Amino acid sequence: MAGCASVEQNDAVHGPTTSSAELEARAHALDAAHGGTDLRERFELPAAVVYLDGNSLGALPRGVAERVAEVVRVEWGRDLVGSWNDHDWWDAPRRVGDRLAPLLGAAPGQVVVGDSTTVRLFQTLHAAARLRPDRHVLVTDPGSFPTDLYVADAVAQQAGWTVEHATPDEAAATLARLDEEGRPAAAVAFSQVDYRTGRLWDLPGVTAAAHRAGALAVWDLSHSAGALPVGLDEHAVDLAVGCTYKFLNGGPGAPAYGYVASRHVRDVVPVLPGWQGHARPFAMERTYEPVDDVARMRIGTPPMIALLALEAALGAFDGVTIDAVRARSLSLTGFLRDALEASVTGVEVLTPHDPARRGSQVSVRHPQAYGVVRAMAARGVVGDFRAPDVVRLGVAAPYLTHADMLTAARAFAAVLAADEHLDPEHAVRAAVT
């Protein structure tokens, strides 16, 4: 098994008959084979924890604490307001956007960082409405993360859109039906990876279908960027948003990003116009005139400490291609699935087995999912719970190993074997997990 790194081989040998010793040998062999993408030394993680919630809050990359201290003490404390020039704070939203762009498959000049994902999506969906003024239907997935649904509903109401619900797999048929009904879609708005199931949708195919129907393709990359190739330019995506505190490790609530394909940049009209997107922000003009590039999507002053923390955090990807991260991720999630199926009787994995449809997590359905998550955490394996019955094990490949996957599967099995998930301390659903 040594050197066996491909998903196919990896999957070929899984099964409930695999022994614990065999799993351990496989974990060892796979970790050896994937040693080149083991970036754990780039992160400051507690030694005793297997952290499977990097899809909620990514781990702290090394160097970020030092950079933040410098921003606070030197740039803010010593150099004060001059830092807008002297440390180029002003251009950070675009500069960090350009730094992020390669991870998204985007050429420079199309990504801007700032605000929350919700605000970015609001700005972006309204931009879509203004790019397709003669169309009045938005197609979106009812299984999207709730804030995406709330924003879609709000923008629809404000822009005079009707919302049609469809999964990305149903998008082509829905777009065709809408065309037949004489009410063509203005846009589709989907997440590339489903936040609960970890299902990876067909971004290239859905984007192409949208374009065939004359609609724009808007993607939320919150659960895919930093974990797998997105290929925004290659697949001609129109608009995209995403958060940076999950697989991009930008820190809690780190500012989100928006992507506008260069062909649209001069036509997007910010519904939420701020002075930082003005053509001449320091002329203090009374009338809004957007700057002639993607920075027009900027709004107000960004939270600089958080934004510069994100910039430093992106250093964790230096010299690593997203394809290499993806290869490691697929091996890890494939092995985690195998280990769970070998260790936990009757486990129901929600995340697709097909690598072409698998994001970077393994979600498991369990009736006492909340208790399982809490009891696993007590054993040092941190995953998370998504209502009503999902145990979500996020796999941020850069800082996890196959040995960690085995530890997680064993913890899951041990929790169930000892009924720890039924312990009242673990079984009560708190307000926040």
Place this chain on the structure above:
Amino acid sequence: MAGCASVEQNDAVHGPTTSSAELEARAHALDAAHGGTDLRERFELPAAVVYLDGNSLGALPRGVAERVAEVVRVEWGRDLVGSWNDHDWWDAPRRVGDRLAPLLGAAPGQVVVGDSTTVRLFQTLHAAARLRPDRHVLVTDPGSFPTDLYVADAVAQQAGWTVEHATPDEAAATLARLDEEGRPAAAVAFSQVDYRTGRLWDLPGVTAAAHRAGALAVWDLSHSAGALPVGLDEHAVDLAVGCTYKFLNGGPGAPAYGYVASRHVRDVVPVLPGWQGHARPFAMERTYEPVDDVARMRIGTPPMIALLALEAALGAFDGVTIDAVRARSLSLTGFLRDALEASVTGVEVLTPHDPARRGSQVSVRHPQAYGVVRAMAARGVVGDFRAPDVVRLGVAAPYLTHADMLTAARAFAAVLAADEHLDPEHAVRAAVT
């Protein structure tokens, strides 16, 4: 003159005949008299700088760097996603809002922190539109900070409002005229202090006039909060927003706040609905239902490092009333004006002399304002420039002394005497000041 702290006495002796020695003696006496509110030790300021740009970016309060380091290394790095519960990240927008509230004259439960001032104002003006659905006019000041004007124009277009321009002094007459014309105003939206001139407008009077006309009063407190009493509850303000990185010293781009008077909280409908304002955010429901308190104005995940830095920064006001800060500020700005008039021939001060109309800055008009600001900075006195011809000297009272005011006035005079403001190095207008 020793012990002479009141503005009236202070102003009574000013004049161009005051000698340099007399000014120095006054500075010394006033600093002695105001020793109880000298909080410079609470800030980490470079010793060689007189910092008169705290109305753009406030200085770094002591303890913030340590707190930020703890947030990064311990809360993010060690405790990871559990910090949402264990360190109560989740409630921070409301908790920090409540901590800020006393400085605004607001009872708890009415202030929420997060997003930029621009986004907060957008959310707030749309809320005003929805609170007054039968009215279609917004009264605002054409001299407002540009982003306020852009947002007012955008919201007006989206909400079907007409914008009427008037200064706060003209508000009552404008509201009466609009009533006569049968098109009553939905709201007035003003800044309490003009960002260029430092003029303090009559918030109580204008708010009362708005209410007499059945309109809402919306205030931007960016240039007043932290410098002078606002009295939101006392004066029955309806809605307010403000930034926290000026006189509140929250750090570059620190998140802004929004205030909703408790009588309106259950009626404001967020135009930009985010999952963090949902009644049951972790139930992941498909339909938006706002929580039953001011947290409904929350949108997406706030930038936690920046938000917790702000929380720590507010400690600089511990044990100090805003009235005490205001008394010190008036003495400082009064003396700065005197010192400028005594030191600089023909200086034209834009900021009103009347303490009831004076914010916490002294703005001076000069045809080479940009060169003056740059040349003063080279002498260690940091003010800022506002186009086209304003030298803006912000006075953040907690960390400035009367001696600093005299140093600033002398630097201004020295720059002009040596024509340093005409030096090409200083006279060229850069993109950002």
